[in-house]
Amino acid sequence: MTQPSPDETVTANTRPVWFHLALTSLSLLVGAATYFAVPADMDEGARRMATIFACAMLLWVTEAIPLFATSLCVIAFEAWWVALPENMGAAMEYRAVFNSLSNPVIFLFLGGFILAKSVQKERIDVQMAALMLRFFGTRPWAVLGGIMLITAIFSMWMSNTATTAMMIVMVQPFLSRLHKRDRFRKAIVLAVPFAANIGGIGTPIGTPPNAIAMAQLEDAGLEISFFTWMAFALPLMLGALVVMWAFLLSLFHPRMEKFEVKIEQDFKLTAHAAVVYSTFAATVFLWLTGSWHGVPTAVVAILPAAVLTVTHVISKDDFNQLEWNILMLIAGGIALGDGITSTGLDQWIIRVLPGDGLGFFSLAALISVLAVVMSTFIGHSVTTMILLPIGLAMASSIGSTTVESQVLAAMCAIMASFAMGLPISTPPNAIAYGTGQIENRDMLFVGGVTGIAAAVLVIFTGPMVITNILNWLG
Numbered sequence: 046m047t048q049p050s051p052d053e054t055v056t057a058n059t060r061p062v063w064f065h066l067a068l069t070s071l072s073l074l075v076g077a078a079t080y081f082a083v084p085a086d087m088d089e090g091a092r093r094m095a096t097i098f099a100c101a102m103l104l105w106v107t108e109a110i111p112l113f114a115t116s117l118c119v120i121a122f123e124a125w126w127v128a129l130p131e132n133m134g135a136a137m138e139y140r141a142v143f144n145s146l147s148n149p150v151i152f153l154f155l156g157g158f159i160l161a162k163s164v165q166k167e168r169i170d171v172q173m174a175a176l177m178l179r180f181f182g183t184r185p186w187a188v189l190g191g192i193m194l195i196t197a198i199f200s201m202w203m204s205n206t207a208t209t210a211m212m213i214v215m216v217q218p219f220l221s222r223l224h225k226r227d228r229f230r231k232a233i234v235l236a237v238p239f240a241a242n243i244g245g246i247g248t249p250i251g252t253p254p255n256a257i258a259m260a261q262l263e264d265a266g267l268e269i270s271f272f273t274w275m276a277f278a279l280p281l282m283l284g285a286l287v288v289m290w291a292f293l294l295s296l297f298h299p300r301m302e303k304f305e306v307k308i309e310q311d312f313k314l315t316a317h318a319a320v321v322y323s324t325f326a327a328t329v330f331l332w333l334t335g336s337w338h339g340v341p342t343a344v345v346a347i348l349p350a351a352v353l354t355v356t357h358v359i360s361k362d363d364f365n366q367l368e369w370n371i372l373m374l375i376a377g378g379i380a381l382g383d384g385i386t387s388t389g390l391d392q393w394i395i396r397v398l399p400g401d402g403l404g405f406f407s408l409a410a411l412i413s414v415l416a417v418v419m420s421t422f423i424g425h426s427v428t429t430m431i432l433l434p435i436g437l438a439m440a441s442s443i444g445s446t447t448v449e450s451q452v453l454a455a456m457c458a459i460m461a462s463f464a465m466g467l468p469i470s471t472p473p474n475a476i477a478y479g480t481g482q483i484e485n486r487d488m489l490f491v492g493g494v495t496g497i498a499a500a501v502l503v504i505f506t507g508p509m510v511i512t513n514i515l516n517w518l519g
Contacts, residue, residue: 068109076100090388093127105427113370116377123384137387145380149343150260151372156346157250158367161203163353167318170211185299190290193236197244201251205241209473212237232297234482238473239289246462247282249274254429258458260379261433267451271332271342277514317358324352378430391438405449410504412436413460417496420464429461452511463499466492
């Protein structure tokens with residue numbers, strides 16, 4: 046699960062204070078200019094929401110303030126400036142603004158965070174990774190495939206950043222057996238962050254863009270189940286991993302024929318570890334069988350939250366260390382989307398944008414390309430929060446069906462995760478780049494080619510495949 050721990054992009058905590066103040070001031074000025082620039086006949090609620098949207102977009106893009114802080118500002122300004130009856134006749138209700146903090150997707154991610162924290166605390170992730178790596182033999186091509194598959198599997202359920210940090214440590218014994226000039230070193234190091242990014246698309250809790258898409262769809266009455274998401278995302282994830290594996294092998298062909306290395310990691314089943322294993326298995330089973338028992342995924346997510354805290358696997362300190370900033374980031378995106386819809390701003394945007402004659406396929410292609418390009422530079426979650434409300438509104442304006450809107454949201458979230466051409470694109474990339482084993486041009490070339498190939502694949506096959514699965518599974 047992606048943990049944009051420093052908020053999703055790796056930028057400059059080293060920026061001087063005056064620079065942050067300048068960016069913040071610029072964002073506020075752009076917001077004020079937006080308020081006076083929109084047509085005079087626009088409803089006051091939509092005018093104010095446009096101001097908030099423009100300001101938040103710049104704050105998210107520039108990271109003048111932390112991303113979660115921008116999300117809290119979105120909620121605060123919507124509640125004070127748009128929702129209060131004393132201000133303007135209440136274009137939306139302030140309780141609806143605060144509902145973004147209690148959206149079911151927030152609790153779905155909270156359960157995922159607690160599961161991931163318990164797995165890390167009991168070192169089950171390290172134990173399982175070491176155990177699984179033993180099954181892939183000593184051939185370099187097999188080891189590379191094993192590293193990528195294991196990384197992707199962990200990334201489906203826990204932070205992409207934490208998964209990358211763990212796996213970078215796990216592959217050190219392999220790197221130590223390679224000559225410093227052996228180009229296969231680059232293949233191993235690049236495989237970890239790229240597999241983590243790709244693995245995040247596999248489940249709704251795998252990365253924040255997935256959660257944002259699920260929340261927007263749920264608010265529109267277009268919910269996708271946990272199992273359905275995995276049904277169309279897993280094949281894409283596995284296919285992308287195979288293509289990436291073959292691409293890395295062709296670019297960085299190994300010199301040696303086999304590795305002679307052992308990863309020492311004792312397997313210990315403690316009482317707490319047994320609780321984690323059983324809780325994890327039960328939670329995943331309930332998520333995957335939602336169509337049988339009818340319990341919503343967010344309600345299922347409360348199970349690990351309750352069990353793991355009651356049994357003291359997760360302590361108060363552990364609970365306090367959860368990624369609350371990510372939950373606030375997601376809540377801000379939900380509030381922004383709700384505000385755009387509730388005030389009618391989405392309808393105004395639709396009228397302004399050149400969408401006449403635009404078919405669903407063209408719209409899906411446009412949103413997918415924008416998602417991968419923007420995410421390369423400004424972060425996956427931010428891109429999804431900006432693009433998705435507009436995309437869904439445009440889909441509605443051209444008469445898209447329920448399934449087509451679901452397809453559009455899924456494609457937007459998935460394509461955001463394929464943006465990995467730069468160290469700043471995502472924290473896993475930054476971790477890998479920080480090893481000193483790869484150069485920026487290596488990441489740009491491999492990640493850029495992958496992003497382009499993924500865009501082509503998703504654009505031309507995604508609508509058909511996802512539509513068929515959604516229709517089949519209902």
